[in-house]
Amino acid sequence: MWKNRNVWLVLGGEFIAGVGLWLGIIGNLEFLQTYVPSDFLKSLILFSGLLAGVMVGPLAGRVIDTYQKKQVLLYAGAGRMFSVVFMLLALKYESIFWMVCFMVSIQIAAAFYFPALQATIPLVVAEKELLAMNGIHMNVATMARIFGTAFGGALLVVMSLYSLYIGAMIAYALLFLSTFFLTVKENKTPPSSKQETKQGFKEVIPILRNVPIVYIAILLTFVPQLFIGGFNLMVINISELQHDPSIKGWLYTIEGTCFLIGAFIVKRITDDKRFVRWMYVFAIMIAFAHLSLYFADIKIASILSFGLFGMAVGCFFPITATIFQTNIAKEYHGRFFSFKNMLDRVMFQVVLLSSGFLLDTIGLQKMVLIFGALSLFIIFYVSLKKGTIKNRYEQNSA
Numbered sequence: 001m002w003k004n005r006n007v008w009l010v011l012g013g014e015f016i017a018g019v020g021l022w023l024g025i026i027g028n029l030e031f032l033q034t035y036v037p038s039d040f041l042k043s044l045i046l047f048s049g050l051l052a053g054v055m056v057g058p059l060a061g062r063v064i065d066t067y068q069k070k071q072v073l074l075y076a077g078a079g080r081m082f083s084v085v086f087m088l089l090a091l092k093y094e095s096i097f098w099m100v101c102f103m104v105s106i107q108i109a110a111a112f113y114f115p116a117l118q119a120t121i122p123l124v125v126a127e128k129e130l131l132a133m134n135g136i137h138m139n140v141a142t143m144a145r146i147f148g149t150a151f152g153g154a155l156l157v158v159m160s161l162y163s164l165y166i167g168a169m170i171a172y173a174l175l176f177l178s179t180f181f182l183t184v185k186e187n188k189t190p191p192s193s194k195q196e197t198k199q200g201f202k203e204v205i206p207i208l209r210n211v212p213i214v215y216i217a218i219l220l221t222f223v224p225q226l227f228i229g230g231f232n233l234m235v236i237n238i239s240e241l242q243h244d245p246s247i248k249g250w251l252y253t254i255e256g257t258c259f260l261i262g263a264f265i266v267k268r269i270t271d272d273k274r275f276v277r278w279m280y281v282f283a284i285m286i287a288f289a290h291l292s293l294y295f296a297d298i299k300i301a302s303i304l305s306f307g308l309f310g311m312a313v314g315c316f317f318p319i320t321a322t323i324f325q326t327n328i329a330k331e332y333h334g335r336f337f338s339f340k341n342m343l344d345r346v347m348f349q350v351v352l353l354s355s356g357f358l359l360d361t362i363g364l365q366k367m368v369l370i371f372g373a374l375s376l377f378i379i380f381y382v383s384l385k386k387g388t389i390k391n392r393y394e395q396n397s398a
Contacts, residue, residue: 006124013178018144020171026152027164049103053111057342064334072116079109081172115337135263135318223283223375229351237364255310262314285312291372
């Protein structure tokens with residue numbers, strides 16, 4: 001795998017893009033804190049971008065399945081690069097309008113880029129190497145998050161807010177360059193197939209129902225989403241519970257480090273014949289990590305909880321990504337990953353809003369018990385339905 005030039009281009013491009021993404025996020029938070037006093041207005045501004053990304057999801061899926069994936073990556077990469085211009089205008093004129101334009105444009109570009117990237121990986125890596133590639137790919141994204149946040153914080157101390165967005169634009173330009181040199185062996189889509197893609201997600205839903213392992217994986221993905229959606233809010237709340245601002249850094253560091261470890265070891269402890277079993281194991285670990293945050297007022301307990309979550313999710317996501325890439329026909333990859341991306345965005349927003357409401361009303365410790373119990377219910381429900389799902393698949397295949 002490491003002798004494959006495309007692997008280095010994909011991983012290098014993902015790291016550079018990740019750094020640019022987190023430079024932009026740090027800049028967005030600083031801009032909002034400076035110019036937007038209302039927390040509700042801040043959430044609306046952030047939600048505007050999310051909503052735009054969800055709305056173009058069906059179109060993104062059709063485009064990815066109809067046209068060459070490298071072309072989609074190039075256009076989406078260019079869109080991410082030029083969207084930064086809106087944020088530079090927002091800084092110059094201290095304008096919320098231009099920031100909304102930035103949020104909408106970059107989220108639309110991301111709605112095309114990330115599903116296209118997921119659909120491209122199986123085309124540049126052999127199927128037997130997909131699990132390892134997905135694990136490494138997620139580790140690179142995690143390292144980019146760590147480096148991007150640290151670099152962005154350092155730039156804010158010594159330079160202006162402009163520097164963060166200029167850095168993000170440079171990163172997206174380098175991503176565009178690395179994508180340009182990517183070699184993707186892909187057959188051109190025949191006209192008949194292009195007509196089929198006009199149906200969008202209507203073609204995807206029956207496929208999900210007829211491929212049991214994919215259906216199970218999607219349902220189990222809700223378990224880590226329940227944790228991820230409220231991640232930042234929980235970190236802030238734990239810091240307040242312990243009266244220790246430094247714990248935030250510890251929690252982010254431990255979770256990121258354990259994620260890296262999990263994604264590295266997952267290839268050694270799993271094989272494609274036992275994917276479903278391991279998905280259940282890691283989902284239960286995530287649920288237990290959520291429940292264990294009941295003791296979040298104890299420093300070592302909160303650190304262990306986030307470490308357990310990082311390790312479990314670092315193993316869980318490479319497995320599900322490999323399941324999706326190998327069990328969904330390649331001609332449907334664009335629509336499927338766009339559908340999955342849209343589903344994740346909606347779930348994230350629902351959990352985020354629910355977490356904020358529950359933290360304000362019943363507090364962290366009761367909230368984690370509710371979410372942890374809900375996670376266990378999802379796992380139990382899927383395990384009960386697994387036989388029914390397989391039987392339905394066998395009947396449809398007969």
